[in-house]
Amino acid sequence: MRTQLHVKYAAIAIGMVITYQFLSIAQTGDPIIDTLSPIMSYLDEFLKFFAQILIPLGRIVTEALIGPTIEYLPGEEAGSMGFATYFIIFAMIIVASIYLNMIWKPRGWVKKEDIESKSEDSTTSKAGVSTSNDSDTGSTRQEDSMFE
Amino acid sequence: MGVGKNLLMGIIYASIAAVIYIILPWTGIQAVKNLDLGGITINYFREGSYLNKILFYIEALGIVQVGLGFAKGTSPGNSKRKAIFSIAQIFGSGIYMYIIKFSGLSRIPISIENFGEITVTFDALMYMGFGIVLMNMLLSIFDLIIVIYRQKTGFYIDKDKLVKQERISSIANGGRGVQ
Numbered sequence: 001m002r003t004q005l006h007v008k009y010a011a012i013a014i015g016m017v018i019t020y021q022f023l024s025i026a027q028t029g030d031p032i033i034d035t036l037s038p039i040m041s042y043l044d045e046f047l048k049f050f051a052q053i054l055i056p057l058g059r060i061v062t063e064a065l066i067g068p069t070i071e072y073l074p075g076e077e078a079g080s081m082g083f084a085t086y087f088i089i090f091a092m093i094i095v096a097s098i099y100l101n102m103i104w105k106p107r108g109w110v111k112k113e114d115i116e117s118k119s120e121d122s123t124t125s126k127a128g129v130s131t132s133n134d135s136d137t138g139s140t141r142q143e144d145s146m147f148e
Numbered sequence: 149m150g151v152g153k154n155l156l157m158g159i160i161y162a163s164i165a166a167v168i169y170i171i172l173p174w175t176g177i178q179a180v181k182n183l184d185l186g187g188i189t190i191n192y193f194r195e196g197s198y199l200n201k202i203l204f205y206i207e208a209l210g211i212v213q214v215g216l217g218f219a220k221g222t223s224p225g226n227s228k229r230k231a232i233f234s235i236a237q238i239f240g241s242g243i244y245m246y247i248i249k250f251s252g253l254s255r256i257p258i259s260i261e262n263f264g265e266i267t268v269t270f271d272a273l274m275y276m277g278f279g280i281v282l283m284n285m286l287l288s289i290f291d292l293i294i295v296i297y298r299q300k301t302g303f304y305i306d307k308d309k310l311v312k313q314e315r316i317s318s319i320a321n322g323g324r325g326v327q
Binding site for chain 1: 150151154155158200201204205207208209211212214215216218219222223224225226227229233239242243246247272273274275276277278279280281282283284287299302303304305306307308310311
């Protein structure tokens with residue numbers, strides 16, 4: 001799931017640029033906005049670069065994927081029954097996720113490497129304990145021999 | 149991670165989704181309903197139907213997003229379930245954005261003193277947002293493929309199986325088994 005983080009950071013950066021853009025539109029003589037306004041042209045170029053890629057993709061998503069799905073969703077005109085549909089979906093998701101957690105793989109998955117490294121660590125630590133015991137016994141033997 | 153921890157994570161994810169998809173948009177819309185910037189007035193909701201429509205969709209789609217956030221949070225790490233629910237949540241956020249856009253939230257009417265009235269449209273920015281949604285969705289699908297591949301090849305190992313094996317081996321060795 002690590003790759004997704006980069007897009008999230010990009011989204012945050014774009015969000016910040018959009019905020020700056022909006023601030024440049026709403027100039028009110030504020031000192032902060034006046035300070036930011038010279039940077040706006042650079043930010044504008046940055047935004048345009050992303051826009052050239054993202055706007056066509058967005059059009060594809062809206063026209064091909066989201067638009068047709070929305071036709072099946074109940075709206076405000078359906079009244080309380082419209083909201084009930086969404087609430088039932090919400091309840092079903094919650095119940096299903098709790099049920100799945102109770103019965104199906106609640107502990108998750110781990111990397112094979114991590115298990116192997118852990119088992120290696122435990123064996124080395126055990127070996128370390130055994131050698132120290134040996135040394136202890138060795139020292140007592142020496143002491144015994146001294147008393148003898 | 150056990151069931152208790154999974155449920156706790158689910159509650160945290162659901163709370164984050166509630167803040168992002170319900171509380172912030174709701175309070176934001178209420179705050180900028182009628183904004184006066186000394187000569188420039190933003191009358192966001194002159195038509196009452198727009199406001200009701202947008203608030204309905206914020207509540208309705210927001211609650212589904214909260215549910216999906218809970219499901220994503222309760223799913224154990226590196227599981228197919230988590231990847232599937234994250235795809236569902238991204239798709240849900242796309243629908244959320246689309247409905248809000250076509251309810252009129254992306255068009256802001258601004259009246260300027262001694263000038264008249266203009267409408268600022270953020271449709272291009274909304275399309276950019278949809279582009280980000282698509283990229284996120286493609287990456288989530290890619291993540292799902294990676295998870296399936298790694299589970300099949302044995303890169304990821306099921307913790308439940310490991311615990312069962314440990315129990316069996318400890319019983320075979322004469323112990324009481326892992327509790």
